[in-house]
Amino acid sequence: MAQPLLAVDGIEVRRGMNVVLKDFNLTLKSGEVLALVGENGAGKSTLLEACARLLPLEQGRILHADVVVADHEGRRRPSPLVLGLALQKNGMMGSEFVAEHLATAMSMSGHSVDPLPFLRAFSLEHRANDLVAHLSQGQARKVAVLAALLPAFASKQPGLVLLDEPAAGMDEQSVSILCEWIAQLRILGHAVMICTHDQRIATCATTHIDVSTSKTTETTPNEPTSKSDTNSQPVKAISPAVFGWKMQWRTLAWLNHNAVASLLTLGILLSFGDLLQGLEDMQRYGFLLAPAFAAGLCGEAMVQASREERTNAWWRAVANANPHSGMLPLALGCLLTLLSSLSFSYAIEPTAIIVGGLLTFLTWHTIRLLHEATNRLARPRAVFVGLLTPTLILPYALLLDLLSR
Amino acid sequence: MKQKVGEGLLFFGFVGIASTLLLALLWAPSVSIDAFESPAAQRIFYWHVPAAWAAFIAFGALFIGSLGWLFKRSELMWRLHTAGAEAGLATGLMTVWSGCVWGAAEWGTPWDWTDVRLNTFGLLTLLAIYLVLGRASQPDGVETRDTFAAFGLYGFVLVPITYVATRIWSIRHPGPVVGTGDEGSINGDMGLVLLLGAISFTVFIIGHMMNSMHVTSLEQRLERLQATMDKVI
Numbered sequence: 001m002a003q004p005l006l007a008v009d010g011i012e013v014r015r016g017m018n019v020v021l022k023d024f025n026l027t028l029k030s031g032e033v034l035a036l037v038g039e040n041g042a043g044k045s046t047l048l049e050a051c052a053r054l055l056p057l058e059q060g061r062i063l064h065a066d067v068v069v070a071d072h073e074g075r076r077r078p079s080p081l082v083l084g085l086a087l088q089k090n091g092m093m094g095s096e097f098v099a100e101h102l103a104t105a106m107s108m109s110g111h112s113v114d115p116l117p118f119l120r121a122f123s124l125e126h127r128a129n130d131l132v133a134h135l136s137q138g139q140a141r142k143v144a145v146l147a148a149l150l151p152a153f154a155s156k157q158p159g160l161v162l163l164d165e166p167a168a169g170m171d172e173q174s175v176s177i178l179c180e181w182i183a184q185l186r187i188l189g190h191a192v193m194i195c196t197h198d199q200r201i202a203t204c205a206t207t208h209i210d211v212s213t214s215k216t217t218e219t220t221p222n223e224p225t226s227k228s229d230t231n232s233q234p235v236k237a238i239s240p241a242v243f244g245w246k247m248q249w250r251t252l253a254w255l256n257h258n259a260v261a262s263l264l265t266l267g268i269l270l271s272f273g274d275l276l277q278g279l280e281d282m283q284r285y286g287f288l289l290a291p292a293f294a295a296g297l298c299g300e301a302m303v304q305a306s307r308e309e310r311t312n313a314w315w316r317a318v319a320n321a322n323p324h325s326g327m328l329p330l331a332l333g334c335l336l337t338l339l340s341s342l343s344f345s346y347a348i349e350p351t352a353i354i355v356g357g358l359l360t361f362l363t364w365h366t367i368r369l370l371h372e373a374t375n376r377l378a379r380p381r382a383v384f385v386g387l388l389t390p391t392l393i394l395p396y397a398l399l400l401d402l403l404s405r
Numbered sequence: 406m407k408q409k410v411g412e413g414l415l416f417f418g419f420v421g422i423a424s425t426l427l428l429a430l431l432w433a434p435s436v437s438i439d440a441f442e443s444p445a446a447q448r449i450f451y452w453h454v455p456a457a458w459a460a461f462i463a464f465g466a467l468f469i470g471s472l473g474w475l476f477k478r479s480e481l482m483w484r485l486h487t488a489g490a491e492a493g494l495a496t497g498l499m500t501v502w503s504g505c506v507w508g509a510a511e512w513g514t515p516w517d518w519t520d521v522r523l524n525t526f527g528l529l530t531l532l533a534i535y536l537v538l539g540r541a542s543q544p545d546g547v548e549t550r551d552t553f554a555a556f557g558l559y560g561f562v563l564v565p566i567t568y569v570a571t572r573i574w575s576i577r578h579p580g581p582v583v584g585t586g587d588e589g590s591i592n593g594d595m596g597l598v599l600l601l602g603a604i605s606f607t608v609f610i611i612g613h614m615m616n617s618m619h620v621t622s623l624e625q626r627l628e629r630l631q632a633t634m635d636k637v638i
Binding site: 014015016017373374376379382383384385387390391393394396397398 | 478518521524525527528531532534535538539542543544545546547548549551552555556628632
């Protein structure tokens with residue numbers, strides 16, 4: 001008997017003030033392809049995103065391979081399955097390279113296959129080393145869909161693939177190839193859930209559910225014309241911190257977002273000139289650590305960057321965290337405090353440098369968490385998170401008080 | 406009926422606050438010139454302390470409303486959250502502004518970044534601004550309510566810290582004068598004016614929150630009617 005990979009148990013999901021799904025149940029087993037159909041607003045994408053643990057549940061629970069991964073009490077656990085996900089938005093940043101994004105997606109499964117045959121089939125082989133930002137809409141969509149399929153092709157275990165309108169913007173030939181790959185995944189024992197209005201994609205499914213009426217129809221899909229022949233190699237998963245660090249260095253976002261404000265702070269303080277002589281200890285530490293503190297107060301550039309094409313949602317679903325810069329703020333804080341220590345006292349002050357690094361690290365990530373807390377809002381950029389940053393000034397003042405004793 | 410009660414409380418609160426101000430400026434005894442740098446500015450105390458008391462009531466309502474929304478999904482509790490944030494903003498600004506004026510006269514500086522009570526109270530007020538402006542910027546929905554209710558809970562952590570701050574970190578701010586259990590330095594007449602201020606601000610803030618909850622309920626009713634019209638048209 002086929003193993004259930006996904007179980008939706010009596011869920012209720014709200015969007016805005018509307019209850020979109022109420023007491024909804026379904027089971028998806030290994031080797032099944034489920035097409036979610038229904039009119040606009042019926043709740044197809046809501047159901048798919050709830051299955052990816054991206055939406056909170058008012059009632060019920062979601063199980064992946066019999067493990068509760070989300071429930072109505074707000075508990076959220078990592079999925080034990082290899083999860084392939086293509087949301088309606090592409091879930092990737094313009095600064096990622098095509099092959100790099102596919103490698104990142106595959107690394108989540110712990111295995112990797114050569115992506116070139118897949119890119120070739122989608123007429124994208126020559127774009128493997130291009131930035132995602134340089135692709136057309138249709139090409140970017142193909143990469144996003146491949147990022148959902150390849151982890152399953154690479155995986156040794158049955159996985160769950162969630163596709164939201166995968167054929168949007170694709171040409172006829174690419175849709176046929178996509179149908180062939182979905183059929184191959186079915187034969188390999190993976191479970192696939194697809195939200196679609198496209199009849200060509202719907203024919204790949206073994207079951208159709210009309211989300212608005214909950215009516216289920218069993219169908220016989222086409223068999224694959226060829227057998228999947230992929231040779232996967234074990235790889236290490238790329239963490240959100242490694243990804244964030246990589247993006248920071250590629251885009252130099254830290255320079256624009258944090259370091260400029262910090263260097264301006266240092267410049268303004270240095271312009272006090274003679275006033276800097278004869279400062280009390282607390283004031284001197286305040287001046288010395290101000291650039292590191294300013295760098296931290298500017299927060300995490302990756303929060304804004306990862307809102308592009310819902311990259312943050314994709315990472316939260318497949319890697320359980322948003323991309324962030326990891327230890328970069330620690331290094332930057334140490335460097336900036338070294339610079340300010342050389343500027344103010346023409347000496348290297350190891351204690352201040354370490355404290356400066358920790359100060360930037362803690363401030364940076366606290367501001368990041370404050371920003372990430374608004375990610376669920378309809379208009380996260382419209383809220384005034386900056387109003388909450390003074391929360392950190394009091395600890396800063398108390399730290400200076402402590403250092404000066 | 407509730408609306409009339411709310412408006413009545415608001416009116417009596419205003420009258421009481423105005424009376425407190427008059428008594429504080431014209432009748433309350435002067436303090437010793439040895440005890441204060443600026444004895445005349447000490448009269449701000451009759452506004453500052455009751456306003457802070459009312460702010461704590463408002464932030465308490467915000468906390469209960471946030472909890473009620475997150476755990477019970479209660480519309481009434483969401484209205485209480487909204488009312489608590491708006492009332493907290495009003496009374497928080499009254500407290501911080503009057504404190505700055507008094508601080509400038511008494512300490513020689515309107516703000517001290519190392520004074521824990523001052524800063525935590527300032528943060529509570531900023532949080533109230535954040536909640537009020539944030540709610541205005543978002544469409545109503547569970548996402549908006551969950552996010553702001555979570556921030557409301559975060560803010561309430563600051564309330565006990567603010568109250569006990571001067572007991573733990575006594576730097577510049579005077580210690581608590583209400584609820585300490587000892588005689589303190591407040592004499593009978595001073596205590597009377599302070600009590601009138603505290604009662605007036607309490608009545609005012611309750612009236613303010615009742616009115617605010619009524620306005621939010623009208624907003625919600627309007628949204629429901631608009632949604633019905635969307636379906637009909």
